[in-house]
Amino acid sequence: MTSRSGFFSSSVGKKYLMGVTGAGLSLFVLAHMLGNMLLFVSPEAYNLYGHTLIHSKFIYFFEAGLIVLFLLHIIYGVTLTLQNRAARGYRTYLTTSGDKAVTFSSKTMIWTGTIVGVFTIIHLLNFKFGAYYEIVYDGVTVRDLQRLMLELFMSPWYVAWYVFAMLTMLFHLWHGVQSAFQSLGFRHPRYTPGIIKFGAVFAWIVGLGFMSQPLYVYFFLN
Amino acid sequence: MSKAKKINLTLKVWRQKDQNEIGRFETHPVKGISTDMSFLEMLDHLNQQIIHAGGDPIAFDSDCREGICGSCSTTINGNPHGPDRETATCQLHMRRFEDGQTIVVEPFRARAFPVIRDISVDRSALDRIIAAGGFVSVSTGNAQDANAIPISKESSDLAFDAAACIGCGACVAACKNASAMLFTSAKISQLALLPQGAVEKDRRARNMVAQMDREKFGNCTNTGACEAACPKGITLENMARMNRQFTSAWLTARVR
Numbered sequence: 349m350t351s352r353s354g355f356f357s358s359s360v361g362k363k364y365l366m367g368v369t370g371a372g373l374s375l376f377v378l379a380h381m382l383g384n385m386l387l388f389v390s391p392e393a394y395n396l397y398g399h400t401l402i403h404s405k406f407i408y409f410f411e412a413g414l415i416v417l418f419l420l421h422i423i424y425g426v427t428l429t430l431q432n433r434a435a436r437g438y439r440t441y442l443t444t445s446g447d448k449a450v451t452f453s454s455k456t457m458i459w460t461g462t463i464v465g466v467f468t469i470i471h472l473l474n475f476k477f478g479a480y481y482e483i484v485y486d487g488v489t490v491r492d493l494q495r496l497m498l499e500l501f502m503s504p505w506y507v508a509w510y511v512f513a514m515l516t517m518l519f520h521l522w523h524g525v526q527s528a529f530q531s532l533g534f535r536h537p538r539y540t541p542g543i544i545k546f547g548a549v550f551a552w553i554v555g556l557g558f559m560s561q562p563l564y565v566y567f568f569l570n
Numbered sequence: 571m572s573k574a575k576k577i578n579l580t581l582k583v584w585r586q587k588d589q590n591e592i593g594r595f596e597t598h599p600v601k602g603i604s605t606d607m608s609f610l611e612m613l614d615h616l617n618q619q620i621i622h623a624g625g626d627p628i629a630f631d632s633d634c635r636e637g638i639c640g641s642c643s644t645t646i647n648g649n650p651h652g653p654d655r656e657t658a659t660c661q662l663h664m665r666r667f668e669d670g671q672t673i674v675v676e677p678f679r680a681r682a683f684p685v686i687r688d689i690s691v692d693r694s695a696l697d698r699i700i701a702a703g704g705f706v707s708v709s710t711g712n713a714q715d716a717n718a719i720p721i722s723k724e725s726s727d728l729a730f731d732a733a734a735c736i737g738c739g740a741c742v743a744a745c746k747n748a749s750a751m752l753f754t755s756a757k758i759s760q761l762a763l764l765p766q767g768a769v770e771k772d773r774r775a776r777n778m779v780a781q782m783d784r785e786k787f788g789n790c791t792n793t794g795a796c797e798a799a800c801p802k803g804i805t806l807e808n809m810a811r812m813n814r815q816f817t818s819a820w821l822t823a824r825v826r
Contacts, residue, residue, distance in 0.1 A: 355817075358779055358780065359787075361820075363792075364817065428747075432747035432749070432788035434681065435747060435748040435787055435789075436680065436788060438593075442674055443746070448795070449798070450795045451793070454793040454794070455746060457791060530792050530813075535807045
């Protein structure tokens with residue numbers, strides 16, 4: 349019998365890992381986008397939501413989980429790309445086209461992923477580790493994230509970059525969500541057309557949701 | 571009487587003496603191509619032209635020339651086996667091209683497919699994946715009575731669809747990652763779906779995937795280029811089946 353290496357170093361195992369971490373991150377961005385929607389309600393609702401979230405008993409558990417998901421997804425994504433480039437060898441100047449073409453989003457995962465990764469770092473620096481303003485609601489002092497957001501989204505460049513990054517994430521999710529189902533072994537002629545549609549709808553809802561927020565702040569709150 | 575037209579084409583063909591040489595494109599104008607010719611007959615026609623001019627003919631693989639052997643391995647304008655779905659290079663006819671068109675002809679490229687010469691590549695990596703488990707190793711004795719082992723129509727159809735894979739390697743050539751997962755999954759599926767092959771499915775999935783990884787094929791990222799390029803219509807469903815079988819085999823194995 350042939351020797352066997354570990355599951356996560358096999359090509360199938362790496363797919364599972366990308367699929368599982370990707371699914372986790374997809375759920376996170378969906379929840380994040382829905383939570384942010386409170387900025388449409390009122391500054392108080394938005395700030396209190398942030399306050400409640402950060403003071404939850406489970407916050408460190410979730411933060412640690414997210415870091416693990418992000419790191420695994422990034423490390424494996426980069427490793428896969430390098431291995432795959434090497435496996436391709438000579439790069440033809442022509443690629444499949446016409447009836448044999450593949451989707452734009454499936455070909456550009458490493459680039460859309462890189463942009464989203466860079467965005468995430470800047471986003472954390474600007475928001476989570478950004479200016480700390482305080483505001484008091486009914487005697488409770490909470491962080492005034494609404495004020496920070498108004499300040500950041502005053503710049504049209506910042507808004508443009510934010511919208512661009514979210515558009516990139518939309519494309520990443522467009523391929524990624526349905527691809528996770530396939531990687532985890534879920535493909536069936538009855539369900540797959542629905543899964544592909546679900547992936548597209550998911551990507552567009554999350555993407556457009558995130559894009560609407562800075563645009564709303566820039567055009568209507570500032 | 572034939573209704574064939576004659577067309578003239580410009581071919582940019584990949585020329586490479588051996589694995590170690592850095593290849594290059596060579597341009598050949600080809601005149602008087604009948605639109606009834608297959609793509610390989612057109613290459614024969616071009617080779618005649620080259621031989622008459624005292625040149626070295628282009629090496630390319632072909633055998634049955636009816637789409638069942640998996641020998642032909644030509645990338646045409648970036649598409650393995652040309653522009654049409656479920657068509658091997660030998661089944662592609664010149665009526666598909668326009669007079670005056672330029673066609674780029676390349677081998678099936680991948681690190682795991684070293685070029686032997688020109689368009690001909692060494693695809694024995696695929697054979698080694700088969701040798702790692704793509705068989706039924708139990709002694710079956712004489713042919714049994716056809717009704718002795720009941721097999722559902724659905725299973726036999728799915729197994730047959732997977733068995734349609736001719737092992738040409740177009741999936742690898744089309745994939746931006748040069749992954750051989752569609753091939754491997756077709757071979758795993760065709761056996762696992764039938765009772766005779768199902769007995770060894772765990773061991774087979776693990777060994778064939780391990781061999782595929784050893785051959786330095788790339789990792790699949792689900793672009794679906796393989797499915798689109800496959801001359802036999804092998805579907806991604808086989809790949810999902812392989813993923814499931816490999817994982818359950820790994821999880822349930824008593825010895826790691």
